[in-house]
Amino acid sequence: xxxxxxxxxxxxxxxxxxxxxxxxxxxxxxxxxxxxxxxxxxxxxxxxxxxxxxxxxxxxxxxxxxxxxxxxxxxxxxxxxxxxxxxxxxxxxxxxxxxxxxxxxxxxxxxxxxxxxxxxxxxxxxxxxxxxxxxxxxxxxxxxxxxxxxxxxxxxxxxxxxxxxxxxxxxxxxxxxxxxxxxxxxxxxxxxxxxxxxxxxxxxxxxxxxxxxxxxxxxxxxxxxxxxxxxxxxxxxxxxxxxxxxxxxxxxxxxxxxxxxxxxxxxxxxxxxxxxxxxxxxxxxxxxxxxxxxxxxxxxxxxxxxxxxxxxxxxxxxxxxxxxxxxxxxxxxxxxxxxxxxxxxxxxxxxxxxxxxxxxxxxxxxxxxxxxxxxxxxxxxxxxxxxxxxxxxxxxxxxxxxxxxxxxxxxxxxxxxxxxxxxxxxxxxxxxxxxxxxx
Amino acid sequence: xxxxxxxxxxxxxxxxxxxxxxxxxxxxxxxxxxxxxxxxxxxxxxxxxxxxxxxxxxxxxxxxxxxxxxxxxxxxxxxxxxxxxxxxxxxxxxxxxxxxxxxxxxxxxxxxxxxxxxxxxxxxxxxxxxxxxxxxxxxxxxxxxxxxxxxxxxxxxxxxxxxxxxxxxxxxxxxxxxxxxxxxxxxxxxxxxxxxxxxxxxxxxxxxxxxxxxxxxxxxxxxxxxxxxxxxxxxxxxxxxxxxxxxxxxxxxxxxxxxxxxxxxxxxxxxxxxxxxxxxxxxxxxxxxxxxxxxxxxxxxxxxxxxxxxxxxxxxxxxxxxxxxxxxxxxxxxxxxxxxxxxxxxxxxxxxxx
Numbered sequence: 001x002x003x004x005x006x007x008x009x010x011x012x013x014x015x016x017x018x019x020x021x022x023x024x025x026x027x028x029x030x031x032x033x034x035x036x037x038x039x040x041x042x043x044x045x046x047x048x049x050x051x052x053x054x055x056x057x058x059x060x061x062x063x064x065x066x067x068x069x070x071x072x073x074x075x076x077x078x079x080x081x082x083x084x085x086x087x088x089x090x091x092x093x094x095x096x097x098x099x100x101x102x103x104x105x106x107x108x109x110x111x112x113x114x115x116x117x118x119x120x121x122x123x124x125x126x127x128x129x130x131x132x133x134x135x136x137x138x139x140x141x142x143x144x145x146x147x148x149x150x151x152x153x154x155x156x157x158x159x160x161x162x163x164x165x166x167x168x169x170x171x172x173x174x175x176x177x178x179x180x181x182x183x184x185x186x187x188x189x190x191x192x193x194x195x196x197x198x199x200x201x202x203x204x205x206x207x208x209x210x211x212x213x214x215x216x217x218x219x220x221x222x223x224x225x226x227x228x229x230x231x232x233x234x235x236x237x238x239x240x241x242x243x244x245x246x247x248x249x250x251x252x253x254x255x256x257x258x259x260x261x262x263x264x265x266x267x268x269x270x271x272x273x274x275x276x277x278x279x280x281x282x283x284x285x286x287x288x289x290x291x292x293x294x295x296x297x298x299x300x301x302x303x304x305x306x307x308x309x310x311x312x313x314x315x316x317x318x319x320x321x322x323x324x325x326x327x328x329x330x331x332x333x334x335x336x337x338x339x340x341x342x343x344x345x346x347x348x349x350x351x352x353x354x355x356x357x358x359x360x361x362x363x364x365x366x367x368x369x370x371x372x373x374x375x376x377x378x379x380x381x382x383x384x385x386x387x388x389x390x391x392x393x394x395x396x397x398x399x400x401x402x403x404x405x406x407x408x409x410x411x412x413x414x415x416x417x418x419x420x421x422x423x424x425x426x427x428x429x430x431x432x433x434x435x436x437x438x439x
Numbered sequence: 440x441x442x443x444x445x446x447x448x449x450x451x452x453x454x455x456x457x458x459x460x461x462x463x464x465x466x467x468x469x470x471x472x473x474x475x476x477x478x479x480x481x482x483x484x485x486x487x488x489x490x491x492x493x494x495x496x497x498x499x500x501x502x503x504x505x506x507x508x509x510x511x512x513x514x515x516x517x518x519x520x521x522x523x524x525x526x527x528x529x530x531x532x533x534x535x536x537x538x539x540x541x542x543x544x545x546x547x548x549x550x551x552x553x554x555x556x557x558x559x560x561x562x563x564x565x566x567x568x569x570x571x572x573x574x575x576x577x578x579x580x581x582x583x584x585x586x587x588x589x590x591x592x593x594x595x596x597x598x599x600x601x602x603x604x605x606x607x608x609x610x611x612x613x614x615x616x617x618x619x620x621x622x623x624x625x626x627x628x629x630x631x632x633x634x635x636x637x638x639x640x641x642x643x644x645x646x647x648x649x650x651x652x653x654x655x656x657x658x659x660x661x662x663x664x665x666x667x668x669x670x671x672x673x674x675x676x677x678x679x680x681x682x683x684x685x686x687x688x689x690x691x692x693x694x695x696x697x698x699x700x701x702x703x704x705x706x707x708x709x710x711x712x713x714x715x716x717x718x719x720x721x722x723x724x725x726x727x728x729x730x731x732x733x734x735x736x737x738x739x740x741x742x743x744x745x746x747x748x749x750x751x752x753x754x755x756x757x758x759x760x761x762x763x764x765x766x767x768x769x770x771x772x773x774x775x776x777x778x779x780x781x782x783x784x785x786x787x788x789x790x791x792x793x
Contacts, residue, residue: 037749039748039750081753092486109601113599113694114603114691116603121615183600188598189598209588209589212697309748431605
């Protein structure tokens with residue numbers, strides 16, 4: 001017994017020693033990009049193509065360009081299963097590796113909240129393209145957060161704009177709009193903006209929370225049938241989206257009156273439903289429904305057996321393209337930083353943060369990158385960490401998503417006061433003195 | 440030979456009644472405390488402190504709380520996540536509404552509110568027992584989840600329902616770096632573990648155990664079930680509430696009700712079962728098993744240079760973890776604490792086993 005115990009103790013201590021050792025394994029010259037992902041759990045249908053997109057673009061930069069000005073990218077995934085504590089563990093494990101993490105794309109509003117406070121202390125950029133804390137667009141308060149290209153407030157704003165366009169400016173006040181949302185910080189984010197707009201413009205707003213993970217929505221949709229809202233905004237993700245569309249069919253609610261947020265509007269959400277989902281509308285961040293030269297490059301790379309394990313399976317889907325956009329912004333932040341602090345050198349997290357803050361992707365640059373038509377030019381600054389938000393509406397025709405609207409930009413009349421108010425509240429709560437941004 | 444109390448004569452009641460009557464145990468505990476307070480902060484990396492030791496300590500504390508209820512008093516509860524949530528949100532509300540309140544007091548007040556809720560949900564235990572009681576504690580879980588999601592007052596009308604704490608400080612000292620946080624948590628855990636250890640061998644602890652072993656017989660010998668059961672619920676939920684406040688304040692910093700959902704309750708129950716029902720030290724073993732093993736399992740493929748996808752790794756981790764739980768329960772149904780006491784027995788006889 002004693003020898004067995006001794007062996008067990010020895011084994012355990014050896015494991016512990018290896019655990020501490022494994023953190024310093026990578027070479028220092030490579031630029032390290034941690035990838036938080038969820039390929040398991042109820043959000044996996046969204047998480048898998050998203051993670052593949054992020055991975056594919058980074059692999060592409062290494063394969064095609066040999067890294068960023070010769071600096072190879074090192075990246076690895078950490079599975080969070082959308083759980084905040086797992087995400088925090090991943091972050092702690094990865095933040096200091098290999099000269100410091102270049103940035104975290106947390107893929108979860110909950111994890112973003114938890115990491116926002118930690119990132120200030122550790123000095124690591126949090127990149128939340130199209131999600132995260134909407135008020136973190138205020139770079140003066142949120143030095144390390146980058147909700148690039150759009151937030152839930154801009155998304156909700158654009159949805160209302162599209163509705164206005166359909167029913168007419170004067171009729172909007174007679175509309176009844178329902179928000180069906182995942183009952184978590186993610187789903188609650190748009191409420192503030194919708195309430196502000198409802199108050200100003202006089203439409204009626206109904207709120208229907210759905211308990212996570214969102215497989216039980218019968219009672220919600222019975223209420224929808226009873227109250228007959230003119231439009232439904234759907235803030236769902238993963239398994240909740242197809243469930244919602246099925247329930248809409250069951251109560252006979254027209255699918256073309258439903259607007260899904262971008263995380264609820266990817267092929268994986270509707271492809272199994274086929275004709276059932278026909279007419280379902282979603283919003284895309286910039287124009288992520290479009291194909292560009294970058295997709296061909298990724299397919300070419302897959303043909304050589306490099307990149308994500310799933311190969312071409314998800315290439316061209318909205319979630320995959322969005323994943324690539326996230327990685328692209330990350331890589332461009334590193335490149336921008338290199339232009340200021342030294343080309344071909346390893347960038348510290350602080351330098352990459354500067355890169356995020358001074359992104360300037362114009363038409364020509366996007367064309368070079370192969371993202372022409374997929375997104376519009378974007379420019380960030382010290383005070384504006386979101387950059388320019390553009391979005392379009394897509395509609396599922398039973399087989400694929402079609403772009404059905406022109407470009408929208410959120411109405412700053414509604415978004416900006418909220419950003420200002422909420423970020424000031426945050427700064428007061430956390431005792432942060434906002435930076436002064438020139439210009 | 441070494442672990443033997445021969446020659447340790449107790450000449451006073453005081454000496455006979457101390458927490459660790461055997462000298463060797465005292466030395467081991469003192470040594471462990473020294474290591475935990477001095478050596479670990481000096482040696483451990485930030486990752487080790489922040490991602491492994493802090494969650495391990497806090498979950499151990501919660502498991503001690505649950506162990507008092509399940510292991511010592513025999514009342515099955517799968518609502519411990521709810522009591523953690525009550526502790527966390529109550530402490531946070533005190534912090535937000537009365538900012539002058541010191542941090543330690545906020546956390547203890549969180550425990551007080553968890554006690555109130557715990558006692559309220561413990562009342563059914565006077566009538567129902569066993570699995571039926573488990574179901575009523577499940578009601579606590581769902582009710583508390585619902586309350587913190589839907590009643591905006593509890594989250595101070597935060598639009599996203601997410602709450603977060605400002606930079607922490609206690610007694611004028613900052614609690615911000617991993618080392619400071621670790622020491623802060625460690626103090627709580629040591630104090631409460633010793634208190635719990637003392638409680639369970641006192642009169643009240645014996646009452647709990649009598650109720651656990653046979654409540655009718657306990658009643659016959661003059662133990663009031665109402666008092667015994669409700670005090671078990673009270674003490675248990677106080678400790679769990681404090682653990683919840685620590686989990687939220689120190690470990691997460693920002694949280695939503697999802698951090699304390701049913702999975703958390705079940706995790707705590709597994710910790711207690713695997714660690715050993717009715718054993719304080721078992722709570723630590725169980726928490727170590729639950730916290731360390733998944734982290735270890737995710738890292739194993741890396742050490743051997745295998746590149747498997749994170750999803751496969753995560754699935755393998757679940758399978759191995761499940762298999763290990765089954766294995767341990769078959770080999771030692773009384774948990775890791777039982778292995779520990781067998782080891783101690785053997786040590787007493789060593790080197791002359793019969």
